[in-house]
Amino acid sequence: MQLVRWSLAGAALLLLAACGSNQIEPKPPKPRPNDWRQIITTAxxxxxxxxxxAWLGGLDKATAAGNGPQIAAQGALLKPDFALDDPLLPPGDYGCRVIKMGAQAKGQMDYIAYPFFSCRVTAQDGRLRLVKLDGSQRPVGDIFPDEGRRMIFLGTMMLGDETRPLPYGRDAERDMAGIVERVSPRRWRIAFPYPRWESTIDIFELVPKG
Structure with a gap:
């Protein structure tokens, strides 16, 4: 009888081991695509x-409204066909501001340059991530490699006291798409053509702190 009990126990252990060996291992998460063309929305x-x-239209409206001297004072920043090699933004803290050109509606300003706020660029999972840290409108998103002298920003706009950005592609009113370029040794810009609100083009300037 004892031999039978041992045999049954051994069979049970073998059965458990066999069941355990047949368990399906969880699949590792798929790597996020790093090609902006696979992520960007149609719009x-x-x-x-x-x-x-968008850039030329915004410049024309801003100049016609009497802002030629302010535009000229920005130098290469507002020149659409000027860009330097190596547009990669080094991780770190930046001063950042936006210049809006070309009002979308009557009564709005055709040129406005906002003061500097704070931004941060970090490297996460093989991507560069840009976050505007303060202000009532805060772009948050990723920067992707592209051909030539530019990179591509895809992200969303955080508003007010929001603490978490919407995922890109969730809400077209919040989605942001821009072209990242370097315009001097320590000066970058992101051009946002046809933003959802206010202007024809937004130029987002970034200057490293320190």
Whole structure:
């Protein structure tokens, strides 16, 4: 009888071991694509494709409204066809501000330059991530490699006291798509053509702190 009990116990252990060996291992998460063309929405792809028309249109409206001297004072920052090699933004803290050109509606300003706020660039999971840290409108998103002298920003706009950004592609009113370029040894810009609110083009300037 004891031999039978041992045999049954051994069989049970073998059965458990066999069941354990047949368990399906959880699949590792799929790596996030690092090609902006696989991520960008149709609407934002169109905005990026028409960036130059937006820029020239914004400049024309801003200049016609008497802002020529302010535009000239910005030098290369507001010149659409000027960019330097190596647009990669080094991780670190930046001063950042936005210049809006070309009002979308009557009664709005055709040129406005906001004061500097604080931004941060970090490297996360093989991507560069940009976060504006203060202010009532705070772009948050990723920066992707591209051809030539530019990179591509895809992200969303955080508003007011929000503490977490919406995922890109969730809300078209919050989605942001821009072209990242370097315009001097320590000066970058992101051009946002046809933003959802206020202007024809936004130029987001970034200057490293320290």
């Amino acid at each position: 934002d792809r169109d905005r990026i494709a028409r960036w130059r028309a």
